[in-house]
Amino acid sequence: MSGVVLHHVPFSRSFRVLWLLEELGIERQIVDYDIRDGSMRKGALPGMSPAARVPALEIDGMTLFESGAIVEYLCETRREAGLAPMPGDPERAEYLQWVHYAETMGTLVEQLNINRIFLRDPAQASATVIRLTTARLRATLMGMEARLQGDWLLSGFSGADVMMGFNLFAAPYFVKFDEFPKLSEYRERLSARPAFVRAREVDGQQRFYDRDFYPLPEAT
Numbered sequence: 001m002s003g004v005v006l007h008h009v010p011f012s013r014s015f016r017v018l019w020l021l022e023e024l025g026i027e028r029q030i031v032d033y034d035i036r037d038g039s040m041r042k043g044a045l046p047g048m049s050p051a052a053r054v055p056a057l058e059i060d061g062m063t064l065f066e067s068g069a070i071v072e073y074l075c076e077t078r079r080e081a082g083l084a085p086m087p088g089d090p091e092r093a094e095y096l097q098w099v100h101y102a103e104t105m106g107t108l109v110e111q112l113n114i115n116r117i118f119l120r121d122p123a124q125a126s127a128t129v130i131r132l133t134t135a136r137l138r139a140t141l142m143g144m145e146a147r148l149q150g151d152w153l154l155s156g157f158s159g160a161d162v163m164m165g166f167n168l169f170a171a172p173y174f175v176k177f178d179e180f181p182k183l184s185e186y187r188e189r190l191s192a193r194p195a196f197v198r199a200r201e202v203d204g205q206q207r208f209y210d211r212d213f214y215p216l217p218e219a220t
């Protein structure tokens with residue numbers, strides 16, 4: 001395989017990279033994995049990503065892992081697209097904060113996915129841990145709702161919106177968005193972007209969730 005190659009699981013953090021490649025007009029091939037069938041532990045992925053996770057991106061003669069690093073790298077090396085404030089720009093620090101905050105939120109979604117979706121019998125999920133993790137996810141959303149001022153996180157659309165975008169489509173499986181009107185509208189704006197629509201078409205249907213919402217379990 002030559003050119004740009006994205007190692008990808010549908011509806012996972014690798015969607016961030018798929019979407020950003022569309023925003024930047026970079027053609028890519030996709031190697032698709034199923035998170036549950038062991039395919040990520042076989043083949044080339046463990047040699048590309050230290051924990052055999054996605055995304056991994058083959059580009060510019062390298063293989064990169066960590067979605068945040070990939071987003072920063074792509075925005076900085078393709079700066080003519082104007083998707084990242086560079087050092088010296090007054091919005092640079094805010095940009096970096098949001099890029100990394102996306103993983104504060106993303107790891108909470110991941111913990112809920114593990115506890116609520118991926119654990120198999122006879123493993124027992126802890127209702128206490130689920131309730132605490134859901135409360136922590138809700139708090140990250142409340143903090144974002146309070147800070148969102150305009151159409152995007154910064155004065156214009158940027159890589160930070162790509163990082164956060166993935167979260168806002170996964171978090172509603174665990175936290176109702178009725179209490180987040182600004183985030184709900186922001187999510188609509190994100191999903192109306194032509195590059196987002198194209199990336200979603202390539203991504204296909206999510207295969208994790210078997211319902212629209214997972215209510216809190218009773219405290220034990």
Ligand SMILES: N[C@@H](CCC(=O)N[C@@H](CS)C(=O)NCC(=O)O)C(=O)O
Nearest residue numbers: 012013052053054055065066067068
């Ligand atoms: N911080 C990393 C997290 C990567 C990550 O955990 N990806 C998940 C999919 S969202 C994965 O590959 N999970 C497979 C596993 O945990 O075995 C990033 O943002 O790229």
